[in-house]
Amino acid sequence: MSSATGGDRGLESSLEASISSTCSYGSTRARIFKIIVIGDSNVGKTCLTYRFCTSYFPERTEATIGVDFRERCVDIDGERIKVMMSA
Numbered sequence: 100m101s102s103a104t105g106g107d108r109g110l111e112s113s114l115e116a117s118i119s120s121t122c123s124y125g126s127t128r129a130r131i132f133k134i135i136v137i138g139d140s141n142v143g144k145t146c147l148t149y150r151f152c153t154s155y156f157p158e159r160t161e162a163t164i165g166v167d168f169r170e171r172c173v174d175i176d177g178e179r180i181k182v183m184m185s186a
């Protein structure tokens with residue numbers, strides 16, 4: 100049990116480290132918003148998340164097997180927000 104807890108902490112701290120190096124101001128941590136996009140097949144979920152996270156619309160897509168994951172940092176009212184999207 101203690102090793103499982105330690106493992107969780109390791110994952111958590113490695114996530115925090117990656118966030119702080121890419122999505123923060125100085126020592127201020129970014130807030131994280133996790134968004135799950137759901138809907139029927141072939142309605143544009145992948146394109147929506149790709150467009151939001153990269154600013155480009157994909158020319159071709161294939162049916163997603165499993166889950167697509169993307170992320171982007173945005174500044175809202177001077178605060179850095181990390182948006183994590185699954186589709």
Ligand SMILES: Nc1nc2c(ncn2[C@@H]2O[C@H](COP(=O)(O)OP(=O)(O)OP(=O)(O)O)[C@@H](O)[C@H]2O)c(=O)[nH]1
Pocket residue numbers: 138139140141142143144145146147157158160161162163164186
């Ligand atoms: N006209 C138009 N076509 C779009 C739009 N968004 C996506 N498409 C097209 O719709 C098709 C499906 O887009 P995807 O983003 O792959 O759809 P999806 O919902 O992720 O599909 P699954 O992975 O099968 O669930 C692609 O051919 C896109 O080019 C849009 O806003 N307008």
